[in-house]
């Protein structure tokens with residue numbers, strides 16, 4: 433059937449890098465590519481290279497469970513994630529690329545009075561920030577999730593939930609590809625299979641990067657957007673970041689007929705599940721307890737996570753699992769990102785999104801582009817500066833992160 437599909441056009445060029453760029457972005461995941469796109473589109477900064485050690489979007493962007501929502505607790509994060517959710521609502525049109533954003537709603541189950549109080553507090557806080565969120569009683573939960581085990585005999589019976597109707601899922605690859613195509617069309621050079629092996633710093637100012645494939649490349653400014661590898665780049669710059677890198681695993685089942693038309697998360701029994709457009713159940717775990725850079729799955733995590741999913745949905749007990757994998761997440765002590773200048777002049781970091789950065793891809797790129805273009809942090813990014821670890825202005829979003837860590 434592919435016989436007549438020949439001579440396909442490249443979606444983006446495969447350029448040899450120039451000797452010098454105004455901006456180099458290290459890391460061609462969704463966040464790096466979005467940054468490059470908005471640098472070119474919003475700030476007319478087009479002498480830009482994205483340097484990616486593997487292939488575009490092959491890191492956490494390819495490995496996540498694609499949940500998009502904005503129901504965070506504190507104003508600073510709510511503003512950022514809601515900005516992102518609004519951008520998602522127009523993203524397919526903006527990029528002329530179908531990112532398959534499906535606002536099928538996200539339901540956060542409550543199994544204890546403690547859960548109910550946490551969720552109520554967050555829902556109230558969301559209302560103060562103009563974010564759609566509501567509490568559901570058990571009857572309303574049953575109407576949305578007819579297959580959920582709502583029995584009193586469950587180990588942790590469901591007693592209610594929080595619901596965000598505008599939340600949902602998107603197609604992870606499409607987001608990376610849409611931003612990549614858009615950035616390339618605006619003149620950005622996307623350099624794949626090229627690792628940044630060191631930073632070139634003179635008198636406290638970054639002036640370029642060293643690569644394993646093209647030698648030294650000079651830059652006016654450098655943005656590091658490498659998620660789980662951020663500590664590695666920081667060590668090249670001679671400072672430490674308050675980050676831990678952990679594997680986070682996910683798995684998908686064989687495709688089955690449509691059965692689940694929303695996204696279900698439970699902090700308590702701990703698991704989250706949605707059904708992709710292909711029919712697979714997309715299932716996620718908590719972070720692995722140890723630090724590591726392994727992008728693979730493990731049996732204990734499958735067992736623990738599947739236990740939780742089956743406790744919630746006994747109907748899935750005979751569905752077969754197809755694939756499992758891991759990504760490396762960069763977790764901060766307050767479960768919030770770092771979008772910041774650094775002790776090295778003209779070197780900026782965008783990292784620490786941990787288990788929850790996919791949903792932030794558009795806004796992260798938008799605010800980081802503004803910071804790289806002007807040298808001044810964008811208003812929405814300012815609370816996420818590295819300085820918060822010195823002045824104590826932490827923004828604790830562990831509860832809203834939705835993933836145990």
Ligand code: FAD
Pocket residue numbers: 458459460461462463464483484485486487488489490491492493494495496497498499500626627628629657658659660661680681682716758759760761785786787788789790791792
């Ligand atoms: P990445 O996509 O990882 O991109 C970073 C890139 O940097 C990589 O491609 C890497 O190859 C490159 N790189 C690293 N070092 C170098 C170097 N030295 N030189 C050149 N390139 C380099 N978030 C949500 O919002 N919702 C979810 O449902 C969700 N589920 C998740 C489930 C799992 C299993 C995982 C692992 C993560 C999940 N996340 C989720 C988190 C989300 O995936 C990340 O926060 C987000 O994708 C980070 O995007 P990024 O572009 O910063 O990173």
Ligand code: PYC
Pocket residue numbers: 497499500501704716787788789833834835
């Ligand atoms: O951030 O909503 C989230 C999330 C869900 C699963 C992994 N991350």
